Amino acid sequence: GAGVSQSPSNKVTEKGKDVELRCDPISGHTALYWYRQSLGQGLEFLIYFQGNSAPDKSGLPSDRFSAERTGGSVSTLTIQRTQQEDSAVYLCASSLQGSPGNTIYFGEGSWLTVV
Amino acid sequence: GDSVTQMEGPVTLSEEAFLTINCTYTATGYPSLFWYVQYPGEGLQLLLKATKADDKGSNKGFEATYRKETTSFHLEKGSVQVSDSAVYFCALSEVLTGGGNKLTFGTGTQLKVEL
Numbered sequence: 336g337a338g339v340s341q342s343p344s345n346k347v348t349e350k351g352k353d354v355e356l357r358c359d360p361i362s363g364h365t366a367l368y369w370y371r372q373s374l375g376q377g378l379e380f381l382i383y384f385q386g387n388s389a390p391d392k393s394g395l396p397s398d399r400f401s402a403e404r405t406g407g408s409v410s411t412l413t414i415q416r417t418q419q420e421d422s423a424v425y426l427c428a429s430s431l432q433g434s435p436g437n438t439i440y441f442g443e444g445s446w447l448t449v450v
Numbered sequence: 451g452d453s454v455t456q457m458e459g460p461v462t463l464s465e466e467a468f469l470t471i472n473c474t475y476t477a478t479g480y481p482s483l484f485w486y487v488q489y490p491g492e493g494l495q496l497l498l499k500a501t502k503a504d505d506k507g508s509n510k511g512f513e514a515t516y517r518k519e520t521t522s523f524h525l526e527k528g529s530v531q532v533s534d535s536a537v538y539f540c541a542l543s544e545v546l547t548g549g550g551n552k553l554t555f556g557t558g559t560q561l562k563v564e565l
Contacts, residue, residue: 370553377557378553380552383552434551438496439496441493
């Protein structure tokens, strides 16, 4: 597609439920990133994919968070047993390759509210 | 770890005023530096970047110079417009395990331009 596409754009869920957030990166981009934007913490790195593998998961805040990428394209971020502190905007981004010179393009985000 | 500090907002200016948003960083090595902008209701967009010391990034009338001696990357624009109202994020990149390019963001500075 023309840009990074994320769905759903908004999600309200009850505490304790699982949620899945989807990201469709720019076609041909091998590097994919998930970030979280929240009022208290600003923009935080969560995880990086190169192709289907995730060499860096250092930003995942707890073992309730996981992510996968299939076919070198679409990625899903899963949050199990959601808590209120998980409420945030989850941003997906992609770049042509993982090297520092490549521009990282962001999607518009998935707004998650846990009630 | 690496970090970015940018001036607190909100910043309110009259149209055609001069803009400076300060940004300083702490990093081991020589990161690339970026300014991203988030317009109301939209996703993060890359505004400009600089990849080495003394480089100047520029776009849409905005400029920032990579100053290694002062570890700074201040954003400037000579004459702001109402359409520049947005949140501006300074960021640096560091190389991740296995390649990849992690962005560390400042807290963001909200700019409001009034007629």
